[in-house]
Amino acid sequence: MLTTAQGGPVSDDQNSLKIGARGPTVLEDFHFREKIFHFDHERIPERVVHARGYGAHGYFETYESMSKYTRADIFQRAGEKTPAFVRFSTVAGSKGSADLARDVRGFAVKLYTQEGNWDIVGNNIPVFFIQDAIKFPDLVHSVKEEPDRAFPQAQSAHDNFWDFISLTPESMHMIMWVMSDRAIPRSLRFMEGFGVHTFRMVNAKDESTFVKFHWKPKLGMQSVAWNEAVKINGADPDFHRRDLWDSIQAGNFPEWELQLQLFDQAFADSFDFDVLDATKLIPEEILAPIPVGRLVLNRMPDNFFAETEQVAFMTQNVPPGIDFSNDPLLQGRNFSYLDTQLKRLGGPNFTHIPINAPKCPFHHFQQDGHMAMRSPVGRVNYQPNSFGEGPRESPERGFRSFAEPEEGPKQRIRAESFADHYSQARQFYISQTPTEQGHIAAALTFELSKVKTPVIRERMVAHLLNIDDGLAKKVAADLGLKAMPKPADAAVATRQDLGAAPSLSILEN
Numbered sequence: 001m002l003t004t005a006q007g008g009p010v011s012d013d014q015n016s017l018k019i020g021a022r023g024p025t026v027l028e029d030f031h032f033r034e035k036i037f038h039f040d041h042e043r044i045p046e047r048v049v050h051a052r053g054y055g056a057h058g059y060f061e062t063y064e065s066m067s068k069y070t071r072a073d074i075f076q077r078a079g080e081k082t083p084a085f086v087r088f089s090t091v092a093g094s095k096g097s098a099d100l101a102r103d104v105r106g107f108a109v110k111l112y113t114q115e116g117n118w119d120i121v122g123n124n125i126p127v128f129f130i131q132d133a134i135k136f137p138d139l140v141h142s143v144k145e146e147p148d149r150a151f152p153q154a155q156s157a158h159d160n161f162w163d164f165i166s167l168t169p170e171s172m173h174m175i176m177w178v179m180s181d182r183a184i185p186r187s188l189r190f191m192e193g194f195g196v197h198t199f200r201m202v203n204a205k206d207e208s209t210f211v212k213f214h215w216k217p218k219l220g221m222q223s224v225a226w227n228e229a230v231k232i233n234g235a236d237p238d239f240h241r242r243d244l245w246d247s248i249q250a251g252n253f254p255e256w257e258l259q260l261q262l263f264d265q266a267f268a269d270s271f272d273f274d275v276l277d278a279t280k281l282i283p284e285e286i287l288a289p290i291p292v293g294r295l296v297l298n299r300m301p302d303n304f305f306a307e308t309e310q311v312a313f314m315t316q317n318v319p320p321g322i323d324f325s326n327d328p329l330l331q332g333r334n335f336s337y338l339d340t341q342l343k344r345l346g347g348p349n350f351t352h353i354p355i356n357a358p359k360c361p362f363h364h365f366q367q368d369g370h371m372a373m374r375s376p377v378g379r380v381n382y383q384p385n386s387f388g389e390g391p392r393e394s395p396e397r398g399f400r401s402f403a404e405p406e407e408g409p410k411q412r413i414r415a416e417s418f419a420d421h422y423s424q425a426r427q428f429y430i431s432q433t434p435t436e437q438g439h440i441a442a443a444l445t446f447e448l449s450k451v452k453t454p455v456i457r458e459r460m461v462a463h464l465l466n467i468d469d470g471l472a473k474k475v476a477a478d479l480g481l482k483a484m485p486k487p488a489d490a491a492v493a494t495r496q497d498l499g500a501a502p503s504l505s506i507l508e509n
């Protein structure tokens with residue numbers, strides 16, 4: 001029987017309550033009011049980034065004990081299965097944008113461990129545009145639609161984006177990846193995932209090992225070509241979500257292996273770049289990732305909104321035995337995600353939503369607030385208390401931050417070790433096959449050809465000259481640049497006051 005939200009049986013859901021056959025609708029029609037009221041409030045804010053996403057349930061299976069490196073419960077027993085939920089996403093487009101945009105893909109994994117939720121909120125590209133989280137609003141403003149004209153939607157081909165990028169040399173490595181075939185995956189099932197930052201694993205003896213997380217697809221990697229992407233976007237903008245839905249419904253469960261790059265401080269110190277710099281990666285030829293488990297996606301959500309939309313990933317969700325590094329991007333993210341969920345999900349009780357609730361026993365004294373679904377039971381809602389009631393801290397089993405010694409002056413600064421913005425961009429470019437290199441050049445030409453401001457194009461070519469001469473010349477020729485700019489001055493490129501002087505043209509230096 002159809003009922004109201006209050007459980008009242010409904011006799012007629014086709015007609016509102018009126019005076020006479022043609023008269024006005026009456027205010028006392030509580031069924032009509034409740035139905036329309038609820039409909040009016042169906043939308044919540046879309047995510048400020050990664051708005052378009054698609055999720056699936058599954059499990060993570062641990063291959064063997066990693067207790068040497070971490071005390072995290074999830075890594076203690078071979079063969080143990082941990083429930084998981086994954087949300088894949090594009091970054092720039094709105095919730096209704098097309099799947100095949102040239103864009104980074106989010107790869108966010110929630111692992112419901114026995115010691116609370118662990119979120120690895122990653123992307124399909126192992127590096128990022130910026131080194132410090134304070135630049136994130138600028139990056140995202142520049143890539144999203146321009147505020148006066150409200151376009152372009154879900155693509156990076158516009159002046160604002162390339163203006164910001166050309167004034168942000170630290171983004172050059174990421175730009176090479178974003179202009180490569182990686183940014184137009186054939187399917188969500190054929191993508192790698194990366195935790196990007198350097199994290200820590202901490203074992204029972206409180207010894208720390210640095211770690212980078214990588215998800216490797218069992219199916220391998222595949223991309224489409226740009227002309228295919230453009231056609232697919234027009235013909236079937238849901239191409240990626242349909243592919244994931246169809247394959248899981250057909251019992252073809254996509255699978256990824258979790259592989260770790262593990263290293264110590266001495267190894268980190270052996271590089272010219274800084275392992276705390278999210279625009280850099282540790283080449284897998286130098287440090288081979290080791291497989292530690294597999295992730296299998298085997299069930300679609302029952303309800304897209306309840307699960308995929310309401311899932312709240314947060315980098316700060318780590319279990320005991322996993323810890324952060326000082327990467328300034330990661331540190332900023334650890335603040336940002338909690339803050340954004342409060343707004344997006346309407347209050348502090350978003351952990352009460354089933355998709356976000358831990359699947360292990362949990363006890364705390366947090367109470368009240370909008371939409372509270374769980375409240376402390378009994379008299380005591382504080383501790384310590386004299387009644388022997390309620391949960392207690394556990395110095396042994398609880399989360400202890402790795403006791404990294406820190407000291408230094410408080411200052412706004414970026415370390416010199418973050419200064420080289422071109423070497424890894426070059427390494428990535430030359431690691432590509434000639435066909436793939438051609439795709440990068442074509443992508444840069446296509447995107448920059450949409451840029452109306454000449455100096456922005458020239459500034460980009462000036463950066464490309466520091467990456468690969470042939471690439472720069474090809475893009476310059478295809479863009480019809482009249483004269484070749486001078487290479488961007490690497491010293492200027494690393495100046496930290498660059499952002500403070502946005503009119504500065506690298507060409508002039």
Ligand code: HEM
Binds near residue numbers: 047133197
């Ligand atoms: C959302 C990854 C940097 C703020 C997301 C999502 C992913 C992601 C995968 C979507 C989560 C989902 O599916 O619900 C990354 C990666 C980054 C990065 C890999 C860099 C390595 C940042 C930074 C900030 C930030 C620096 C802010 C300082 C946000 C916000 C959301 C988001 C506010 C929306 C969250 C929501 O409403 O659910 N990010 N992000 N991200 N990210 Fe990031």
